[in-house]
Amino acid sequence: MIAGVDEAGRGPLAGPVVAAAVVLSASHPIVGLADSKRLSARARERLQHQILAHAQYHAVGIATVEEIETLNILQASLLAMRRAVLALPCLPAEILVDGLHTPAVPCAARALVGGDGLEPAIMAASILAKVSRDAMMDELDQHYPVYGFARHRGYGTAEHLAALRRYGPCPAHRKTFRPVAEWRTA
16 A cells, blocks of 8 residues: 655745645545646646545645744654655555655655656645645634735745735744745745
């Protein structure tokens, strides 16, 4: 049994990093899987429902803003991946991870650069991680509406940078990330 693993949210200035692990079912193939970045929000949500309904196993792992600040974004991403894999009801024989690095897990692990465009299980994990993180950013938007998290998902857009300049960072911001760190020292 092979699980695909991917994360969402390494680059934003705010919010958690979220990873997913997915074991696809051979008897229920999911049509339309692709790298989440190449899909519309509507397509991702449609595919997420199919993944949740038809994947053999799936799980999500999160690393908090505090963990990102303490560990660094790479180590926090690997932690979220590890949590996702360990949350699966059954440990896979191997995980295939999008990117250059693999988390420390008690099974075989292989990194695939561009894996979210090559391996269907990684594509499914990419979609599940992205939709899950987007929902978390929508919730943060309810708590901190002045930043526009529901629109830019925490990325450093002009709107987000203007809100940072006007209001300063909130608890959801990654304070070691530039320009959040630059604002704090200004």
